[in-house]
Amino acid sequence: MFRRAMLSLVLLPLVAVAARAADNANNPAYDNPLAAAADPDFALQGEYVGELDTGLGAVKTGARVIALGKGKFHAVLYLGGLPGDGWNKEVYEGDGELKNGAVLFEQPQGLGRIENGTLSMTTPEGDVVGKLSRTERKSPTLGQKPPEGAVVLFDGRNADALVNGRVSDDGLLIPPATSKQKFGDCSLHVEFRTPFMPLARGQGRGNSGCYLQGRYEVQILDSFALAGKNNECGGIYSVKDCDANLCYPPLVWQTYDIDYTAAEFDGAGKKQKNARITVRHNGVVIHDNVELPHATTAAPVAEGAEKGPLYLQDHGNPVRFRNIWLLETSK
Numbered sequence: 001m002f003r004r005a006m007l008s009l010v011l012l013p014l015v016a017v018a019a020r021a022a023d024n025a026n027n028p029a030y031d032n033p034l035a036a037a038a039d040p041d042f043a044l045q046g047e048y049v050g051e052l053d054t055g056l057g058a059v060k061t062g063a064r065v066i067a068l069g070k071g072k073f074h075a076v077l078y079l080g081g082l083p084g085d086g087w088n089k090e091v092y093e094g095d096g097e098l099k100n101g102a103v104l105f106e107q108p109q110g111l112g113r114i115e116n117g118t119l120s121m122t123t124p125e126g127d128v129v130g131k132l133s134r135t136e137r138k139s140p141t142l143g144q145k146p147p148e149g150a151v152v153l154f155d156g157r158n159a160d161a162l163v164n165g166r167v168s169d170d171g172l173l174i175p176p177a178t179s180k181q182k183f184g185d186c187s188l189h190v191e192f193r194t195p196f197m198p199l200a201r202g203q204g205r206g207n208s209g210c211y212l213q214g215r216y217e218v219q220i221l222d223s224f225a226l227a228g229k230n231n232e233c234g235g236i237y238s239v240k241d242c243d244a245n246l247c248y249p250p251l252v253w254q255t256y257d258i259d260y261t262a263a264e265f266d267g268a269g270k271k272q273k274n275a276r277i278t279v280r281h282n283g284v285v286i287h288d289n290v291e292l293p294h295a296t297t298a299a300p301v302a303e304g305a306e307k308g309p310l311y312l313q314d315h316g317n318p319v320r321f322r323n324i325w326l327l328e329t330s331k
Contacts, residue, residue, distance in 0.1 A: 032170070154323070159177065163177070178309045218235070236287060257283075274291045275292040
């Protein structure tokens with residue numbers, strides 16, 4: 001029998017977790033893994049992969065565990081594997097708490113337990129029905145080199161190609177930053193890392209944005225294991241939800257690979273065709289040739305016939321960037 005009630009660990013819908021209020025005045029914001037290691041929750045959050053006994057045989061299963069601060073956690077279980085790696089759209093969720101070095105997801109129907117890098121699931125009788133090991137995925141395009149003819153906007157040495165861009169001591173780009181050069185149709189590669197902010201919620205948790213031509217934002221946010229809405233990581237802000245949430249855990253490097261076609265205007269400045277965009281998040285297509293009917297909310301550049309810059313937004317959180325290049329595909 002498929003022990004659905006035990007596996008779901010249902011205590012609270014994930015959307016409610018994202019909406020919880022938080023006092024951000026004293027929230028920690030770790031901008032690198034070494035600093036984040038000071039918080040014991042950091043080593044426990046993340047992605048887990050293994051097999052689950054459904055009663056009909058073993059099924060590949062993934063889990064994402066969100067750190068909510070002060071020993072509180074939320075888990076999302078994905079049958080078939082993690083999003084982008086076999087998930088069949090079936091999910092189960094629940095809350096847990098750190099107790100004596102282990103995170104416990106306690107339910108009358110069973111127990112989930114994270115300890116020593118393993119998420120185990122047992123029945124009330126103590127029968128183990130699943131074991132998932134903590135894993136760290138890497139985008140297949142991480143470190144991708146620019147092709148011939150590409151414009152390198154940031155390679156870690158300096159921010160000379162950008163307005164307002166600053167370089168951290170460890171060679172990463174600190175936003176805000178706007179490219180000096182302006183572009184039309186293009187292919188963009190950008191790598192980013194959201195901070196570990198366990199007490200923050202919603203738009204206050206690792207917020208930034210990647211604006212094509214300064215007009216159309218692909219959101220950057222620590223929305224690890226959330227629903228994938230348009231204001232979450234990978235979403236086209238105020239326009240479209242992403243097809244799947246491929247956001248990795250905080251402080252794991254991620255990639256956007258974006259193909260962009262600019263809007264077309266006639267000689268009188270009237271728009272004839274909307275801009276279009278295809279977005280690969282960590283190597284997986286989450287927007288496929290999507291039409292952009294208008295500039296996204298808070299875009300610094302209005303729609304128009306002229307070319308526009310790449311703009312990386314600062315939203316008050318220590319998001320970092322590296323390996324940014326752009327290939328213009330039309331003149």
